[in-house]
Amino acid sequence: NAGVTQTPKFRVLKTGQSMTLLCAQDMNHEYMYWYRQDPGMGLRLIHYSVGEGTTAKGEVPDGYNVSRLKKQNFLLGLESAAPSQTSVYFCASRTGGQSNEQFFGPGTRLTVL
Amino acid sequence: AQKITQTQPGMFVQEKEAVTLDCTYDTSDPSYGLFWYKQPSSGEMIFLIYQGSYDQQNATEGRYSLNFQKARKSANLVISASQLGDSAMYFCAMRGSTGGFKTIFGAGTRLFVKA
Numbered sequence: 764n765a766g767v768t769q770t771p772k773f774r775v776l777k778t779g780q781s782m783t784l785l786c787a788q789d790m791n792h793e794y795m796y797w798y799r800q801d802p803g804m805g806l807r808l809i810h811y812s813v814g815e816g817t818t819a820k821g822e823v824p825d826g827y828n829v830s831r832l833k834k835q836n837f838l839l840g841l842e843s844a845a846p847s848q849t850s851v852y853f854c855a856s857r858t859g860g861q862s863n864e865q866f867f868g869p870g871t872r873l874t875v876l
Numbered sequence: 877a878q879k880i881t882q883t884q885p886g887m888f889v890q891e892k893e894a895v896t897l898d899c900t901y902d903t904s905d906p907s908y909g910l911f912w913y914k915q916p917s918s919g920e921m922i923f924l925i926y927q928g929s930y931d932q933q934n935a936t937e938g939r940y941s942l943n944f945q946k947a948r949k950s951a952n953l954v955i956s957a958s959q960l961g962d963s964a965m966y967f968c969a970m971r972g973s974t975g976g977f978k979t980i981f982g983a984g985t986r987l988f989v990k991a
Contacts, residue, residue: 794977796978796979798981803885803983804983805880805882805967805981805982805983805984806967806969806981807981808978808979808980808981811978813977819978821978822980851919853921855921855979861907861908861909861928861971861973861977862909862926862928864911864923864926865911865921865923865979866923867920867921869919869920870919870920
């Protein structure tokens, strides 16, 4: 049971380049989330999904797109990276029910030059 | 709109003493859940404790307890008998019952445990 995995672990981009971050979970969770973590700002929700084929905007969705074509995968895309998107990105998943905690991936450290 | 506020950027505590980390929240949802997570320097996020808005008793998990005061909209984390391994960032989070059950986090409190 791998839990929540994220690919890649580190990445350096130049301004204007695009990339996709992959999150995969093997726990059959319905809900999946993408957060970014910046110093002094905690985790901010970018996008989330309540099930396969559905996505919704979080607190800071601009500049990002997501897709949930398969239940176990949640992809985060940056179409044209900007230095302001330099951050650590965390994916999380959970089962339904208000009380269930989120399980987090190890994070992806992204630097945009 | 939902909001989580953690007003203590950093806290120091002596080993073996108790410490309280503050968290206040704002929501108009009739039902909601409150969570605390720990993030050690290694970076992973570790779930600590959960409190439901309709729970009559404060949640406890080992050395962790949640001091829930609904009228004040506060959900403070109490760590008893602090250990050196408790040094970490601590995040308070809230999940509402509307708006897709998204979970939002506070800015965090960095706890330093002194030997």
